[in-house]
Amino acid sequence: MMGEVHSHLEENIRPYIDLIDTLRSVGIQKDLALPTIVVIGDQSSGKSSVLEALSGVALPRGKGIVTRCPLELRLKKVTGVNWKAVLTYCKKKTDLWIQHQLHKISKTASQNELAGKGVGISDDLITLEVMSPDVCDLTLIDLPGIARVPLKGQPEDIGEQIKRLIIKFIEKQETINLVVVPCNIDIATTEALKMAQEVDPEGKRTVAILTKPDLIDKGTEKSVLAIVHNEVIPLCKGYTMVKCRGQQQIDDDISLEQATQIERDFFQNHDYFRCLLKEDKATIKCLAIKLTQELVDHIKKSLPHLDEQIKKHLWDKRNELKECEGGPPQDPKGAKQFLTQTLKRFSDQITSLSSGELILEENLFAQLRAEFKEWNDQLSRSKTSFSDSKAVSQENRGRELPGFSNYKVFETVLQKHVAKLNKPANDLLRGMKDIILEHLLDVVNHCFRNYSVLKNITVSKINNILSGQQEKAEQRISEQFKMENLIYTQDPIFLKILSEIGNEQFSKKQLPMFDKKLQRMADQLPMMISLFMLKETAEVLSTDILGLLDGANVSELLFEDSDVSKRRKDLRDHLDRLTGSVD
Numbered sequence: 001m002m003g004e005v006h007s008h009l010e011e012n013i014r015p016y017i018d019l020i021d022t023l024r025s026v027g028i029q030k031d032l033a034l035p036t037i038v039v040i041g042d043q044s045s046g047k048s049s050v051l052e053a054l055s056g057v058a059l060p061r062g063k064g065i066v067t068r069c070p071l072e073l074r075l076k077k078v079t080g081v082n083w084k085a086v087l088t089y090c091k092k093k094t095d096l097w098i099q100h101q102l103h104k105i106s107k108t109a110s111q112n113e114l115a116g117k118g119v120g121i122s123d124d125l126i127t128l129e130v131m132s133p134d135v136c137d138l139t140l141i142d143l144p145g146i147a148r149v150p151l152k153g154q155p156e157d158i159g160e161q162i163k164r165l166i167i168k169f170i171e172k173q174e175t176i177n178l179v180v181v182p183c184n185i186d187i188a189t190t191e192a193l194k195m196a197q198e199v200d201p202e203g204k205r206t207v208a209i210l211t212k213p214d215l216i217d218k219g220t221e222k223s224v225l226a227i228v229h230n231e232v233i234p235l236c237k238g239y240t241m242v243k244c245r246g247q248q249q250i251d252d253d254i255s256l257e258q259a260t261q262i263e264r265d266f267f268q269n270h271d272y273f274r275c276l277l278k279e280d281k282a283t284i285k286c287l288a289i290k291l292t293q294e295l296v297d298h299i300k301k302s303l304p305h306l307d308e309q310i311k312k313h314l315w316d317k318r319n320e321l322k323e324c325e326g327g328p329p330q331d332p333k334g335a336k337q338f339l340t341q342t343l344k345r346f347s348d349q350i351t352s353l354s355s356g357e358l359i360l361e362e363n364l365f366a367q368l369r370a371e372f373k374e375w376n377d378q379l380s381r382s383k384t385s386f387s388d389s390k391a392v393s394q395e396n397r398g399r400e401l402p403g404f405s406n407y408k409v410f411e412t413v414l415q416k417h418v419a420k421l422n423k424p425a426n427d428l429l430r431g432m433k434d435i436i437l438e439h440l441l442d443v444v445n446h447c448f449r450n451y452s453v454l455k456n457i458t459v460s461k462i463n464n465i466l467s468g469q470q471e472k473a474e475q476r477i478s479e480q481f482k483m484e485n486l487i488y489t490q491d492p493i494f495l496k497i498l499s500e501i502g503n504e505q506f507s508k509k510q511l512p513m514f515d516k517k518l519q520r521m522a523d524q525l526p527m528m529i530s531l532f533m534l535k536e537t538a539e540v541l542s543t544d545i546l547g548l549l550d551g552a553n554v555s556e557l558l559f560e561d562s563d564v565s566k567r568r569k570d571l572r573d574h575l576d577r578l579t580g581s582v583d
């Protein structure tokens with residue numbers, strides 16, 4: 001049957017499928033997503049039946065959740081073999097790949113190994129590669145069906161688990177979502193269609209399939225036709241109706257070829273659905289042609305993006321390789337020179353990090369700014385709580401009548417509020433320290449990746465310097481708070497404030513004073529901490545590191561980790577894959 005489908009592949013679409021095949025054969029899908037077709041649907045909607053009809057491969061089917069792991073079905077047209085399938089799956093949490101040569105598909109065995117015996121599901125992908133002269137080149141992924149109610153022994157959140165797994169696949173722009181919906185239920189309520197609409201609201205990459213037309217309720221034919229005619233839930237790519245083998249036909253050993261004939265007869269003899277044949281909206285064969293075309297269109301559309309991604313990857317990996325390829329020279333003079341260059345480079349990078357010119361993983365100053373903002377927000381909140389707290393001035397009021405409060409009370413109230421900012425100020429310091437530390441370590445990893453001795457020495461230097469600087473900053477913060485305890489602003493400034501608020505009552509006069517303090521601290525603390533924790537740290541570190549050159553044991557400092565050569569090899573392989581894909 002697929003041979004027939006295959007013959008419909010025109011010359012101008014083959015190269016695209018071949019291209020993706022080639023990319024896949026060099027293993028590029030390890031690095032980026034390739035265009036694929038993913039099959040989703042509610043439990044028992046007929047997903048596996050559709051796949052099996054498309055592929056000519058008998059898959060496990062039945063009631064309940066039969067597909068418990070994602071199954072990647074790679075159909076490859078290969079001449080010169082009868083029919084061959086290879087099942088590949090990754091053992092849970094290990095990188096060990098096991099290959100099974102299969103004469104008969106025993107997917108359940110591997111599923112049990114991956115998802116555990118019973119009824120759970122797993123994220124690990126099983127790959128079934130089918131090579132045959134009678135299939136067309138398509139890659140389809142069969143996902144577990146969406147379960148509504150957990151079966152006995154299934155985790156309570158099985159529905160959520162499955163949905164998460166499905167979303168992971170269907171949200172990728174590179175996939176075409178094949179949504180399988182039985183005709184004999186209300187399609188508007190199907191979870192699968194809803195999910196597809198969520199990730200693809202315009203329906204640009206959603207193809208719907210209506211199954212089980214033979215089980216339709218008498219009298220609902222017209223409304224089902226309206227759906228196929230895109231009148232109910234319109235989808236750009238529309239609907240196709242297929243009839244697969246029912247349980248009885250499987251029990252009766254009806255072959256897939258016979259099923260194709262039965263399907264054709266079914267539509268030809270159907271009073272309502274006959275018209276769909278002419279409209280190319282029915283049968284598996286029609287679906288296969290449509291899918292191939294869709295996949296090719298999709299590949300065409302994805303190509304510029306793919307090309308871009310591959311080039312970017314290539315560039316990144318070449319840079320990484322350059323770094324670990326240029327190992328230290330063996331002769332003492334050359335090695336010393338290399339060490340000097342390496343340390344100098346580190347020192348330069350630390351300096352540019354502190355001035356905001358170096359961005360490795362993340363933007364240091366953007367992260368610091370977020371901390372500054374948080375600090376400022378804290379200050380604003382304390383202002384609100386200050387002006388809300390009439391109670392505070394009541395607490396501190398002595399025997400005087402209202403409006404006769406004295407200066408002492410005024411001072412105490414302000415001091416209490418200022419003191420509350422001590423903790424947030426130290427939080428700010430710690431937050432900034434953590435961010436700065438992370439960025440310094442990024443530079444260490446970037447410059448000394450292969451040299452663990454050098455790395456360890458530098459990391460311990462950084463820790464020492466930072467904790468010394470932190471002590472200094474803590475000291476300065478505590479002084480700042482002591483200073484703010486002395487309630488002071490220049491007379492003309494306070495008089496100006498007073499004249500602005502007029503003859504207001506006492507508590508209103510406190511606010512502008514408090515405000516003044518907040519404004520001062522809003523700027524001063526970030527500036528001060530940046531000075532101590534970033535600028536000074538960077539200065540000390542970059543000089544310190546160059547100091548390593550004095551009387552250095554060069555070969556010890558440049559000791560290379562044993563896994564470097566492995567990394568070098570991995571990177572070379574990776575590069576070969578990418579280069580292979582660009583050619």
Ligand code: GDP
Pocket residue numbers: 041042043044045046047048049050060061062063064066067145211212213214215242243244245246247250
């Ligand atoms: P999945 O859980 O979505 O993979 O659903 P299956 O493919 O396992 O199908 C569930 C049941 O529906 C099986 O017993 C199939 O034989 C049956 N089935 C699938 N498609 C059709 C169809 O077009 N007509 C009939 N009568 N039964 C079908």
Ligand code: MG
Pocket residue numbers: 047048049060061066067145
């Ligand atoms: Mg299934």
